[in-house]
Amino acid sequence: MEEEAMLKKEEENDDEEDEKGEEEKEEKLMQKSTINRIIMEEVVGRLGNGDLKEKIEAAMAIRKLVRKSNSKSSKSVVRSRLASAGVIAPLISMLQPSFPLSAREPALLALLNLAVRNQRNKIKIVTSGAIPPLVELLKFQLGNLRELAAAAILTLSSAAPNKPTIAASGVAPLLVHVLCSGSVQGRVDAVTALYNLSSCEEDPKLVLDPEAAPPLIDLLKECKKYSKFAEKTTALLEILSNSEDGRIAITNVDGGILTLVETVEDGSLVSTAHAVGALLSLCQSSRDKYRELILREGAIPGLLRLTAEGTPEAQDRARILLDLLREPPPENRLTSSVLERIVYNFAAHVDGTDKAAETAKKLLQDVVQKSIENSLSHMQLRTSSPFKDSIN
Known part of the structure; x- marks a missing residue:
């Protein structure tokens, strides 16, 4: 009984301590919330009415407020509260050329932190006029600001309502410049931003x-062919393949067609569909020009597998491409009945209708014999060559 009483008392003490702990926790949260509210009010005041130094400090404080939050939910709350407090417009004004670079960078970082994982803030930033100054920052030839601007375009373009505005701003060529000369991260951001814009259903459509x-x-070449990044990259290559200049550019890259063929073999359902789409675009534009180039890279096995394992769209594309890769071209193939009729008409014209049947028979025999000889010759060439064309 005495032990039971002691245990009961200990339990009561634990309950009291737990209750006390909860009260202390709530009090700390309230204190923290009050402190954050005061800081936010100060930040808004300095952004709106402070001098240049105070504006820069306020922009840096916004970034710190978001980053020091302990969880995704608390970060989201801070982002929403800051936006509601009116920090977006003054931050965008700090991106203007009238402000020094020392002010534009912290303002851009603050906007990035407000936009991440917050759809409403992304839309508000664009509707508040952020795109024109971001486009100007993308025109910088070198430096951190250009790549930060690319990252901002990437983040903002992930919101569907923003895509038409961003696409119409003329940002695509500038992102291509980042893609060509930026850091690895800059190039990755440029690809993703361009991919986001490629899905814009409104005009203007993305032109690369x-x-x-x-x-x-x-x-x-460098990424895994089944990765999400490969899906975005092949989507852009398929867009490029829709123009003659784009097709020439893909073909002129060392290993360009081979890389697409490898993606057909090893890619995800999405990347294989884009890769076969690009190859099909090449071959449809000029079969004579691209057929051998595609066959030389060993495309047949991957295409055959794709006809069975790909998406319905990829399967259709693979079948059409396989048909184009066959010899002779599909449009030049003749059925036996059509061939017989052509030969008969020719024989009747030469020898008259009385002897047409006999003459046509001899001509057809000659055609078949010649075809057999050509096939044997072609097979000998294939067996003596390291490259084997598995489609006749």
Whole structure:
């Protein structure tokens, strides 16, 4: 009984301590909330009415407020509260050329931190006029600001309502420049931003400069063909393949067609569909020009597998491409009945209708014999060559 009483008393003490702990926790949270509210009010005041130094300090404080939050939910709350407090407009004004670079960078970082994982803030930043100054920052030839601007475009373009505004700003060529000459992270951000804009359903549609082909091919070579990044890269290459200049650029890149063929073999359902789409675009534009180039890279096995394992769209594309890769071209193939009729008409014209049947028979025999000889010759060439064309 005495032990039971002691245990009960200990339990009561634990309950009291737990209750006390909860009260202390709530009090700390309230204190922290009050402190954050005071800081936010100070930040808003300095952004709106402070001198240049105070504005810069306020922008840096916004970034710290978001980053020091302990969880995703608390970060989201801070982002929403800061936006509601009116920090977005003054931060965008700090991106203008009238402000020094020392002010534009912290303002851009603050906006980035407000936009991440917050759809409402992304839309508000764009509707508040952030895109024109970001476009100007993208025109910088070198430096951190250009790549920060690319990262901002990437983040903002992930919100569907923002895509038409961003696409219409003329940002695509500038992102291609980052793709060609930026750091690894800058190039990755440029690809993702361009990919986001490519899904814009409104005009203007994304048009890519052919100079995007080499860096896109290089990035596709380096990444895993089934990765999300490969899906974005192949989507852009398929867009490039829709223009003659783009097709030439892809073909001129060392290993360009081979990289697409490898993606057909090893890619995800999405990246294989884009890769076969690009190859099909090449071959449809000029079968004579691209057929051998594609066959030389060993495309047949991957295409055959894709007809069974790909998405419905990829399967259709693979079948059409396989048909184009066959010899002779599909449009020149003749059924036996059509061939017989052509030969008969020719024989009747030469020898008259009385002897037409006999003459036609001899001509057809000659055609068949010649075809057999050509096939045997072709097979000998294939067996003596390291490259074997598995489609006749």
